[in-house]
Amino acid sequence: MAKLYFRYSAMNAGKSTAMLQVAHNYEEQGQAVRLFTAAIDDRYGVGHVTSRLGPQRATEVFDANTDFLHVVDQKVACVLVDEAQFLSTAQVQQLHKLAQVRGIPVITYGLRTDFRGEPFPGSAYLLGLADDIEEIKNICTCGKKATMNIRVDEQGKRIREGEQISIGGNERYRQACGRCFYSE
Template sequence: MAKLFFRYAAMNAGKSTALLQVAHNYEERGHRVRLFTAQIDDRYGRGTITSRLGPQREAEVFGPETDFLALPLQLPEVSCVLIDEAQFLLKPQVWALHELAHVRNVPVICYGLRTDFQGELFPGSATLLALADEMDEMKTICDCGRKATMNMRVDANNRKVTEGNQVEIGGNARYRAVCGRCFRQQA
């Protein structure tokens, strides 16, 4: 029986790297995978999953209008669906991915952030936390050496930003993965 997986972490934990490795493992054994990334994420170009280590790969994009159940995503043609930037999924999309796993028997592995720069759940992440059959927290560390669990938005002077839109695409120049203590102390 297939499952819906959610692999989450703060930024810079290797989520995209892990996704690319899983895709490689399936394909090396002759299986076909479908890769998706958020349409809104254009840091490395639309439709590209890129690891900070360098590997990258073209992927299909999902946006608010994407209906995963309308796409040809079933066995034996597709052995696994892999989704990067899963925090940007909408609640109905997560429910559709749950159906893919439990009705069509296609494993779905989602990688994404759990919370935003204010410590609030993203809608996609909240629904994945509710519906995923298995969840794995991927680890990264804060500058202080503790486990980083928070995503801190910073300005051009590296000062913590506490207000703004939930979604603002950016990388290392805009966000830092920090532990809860550093997140609180840098308020």
């Protein structure tokens, strides 16, 4: 039975690296995969999944208009989705249906919460519908397990208010444990 998987973590835990490795493993066995990432994530160019370790791969993009039930056919062994926090609730339902009805495993990778500790809608629905949920571990600067994300400005000072989505990498975000997230 195929499943919908949600693999989540704080920033910088290796989600994209893990996704690229899964794609490699399938393809090394001669199986076709479809990789997607959010169109709004342009950090390394639109339509690219890039690991901070260096590996990069061109992928398809999804946006608010993507209907996964129409773009994914039966000829694939697996669907992989990076930046899954940007999925809509309808798209999460579509991915769940791909796994449950069409029998195509779907593995999604993303953040649970934003820099304020509030869930992304896509992540909230993934937590509700995913058949398998896995945390990818990361550590805070204090050495404890990082579970939260902190947004910072150009000087490295913490930002506590603003739009939920602001695309950025290490220059904009830091991972933190709960204690450091709530400390001033």
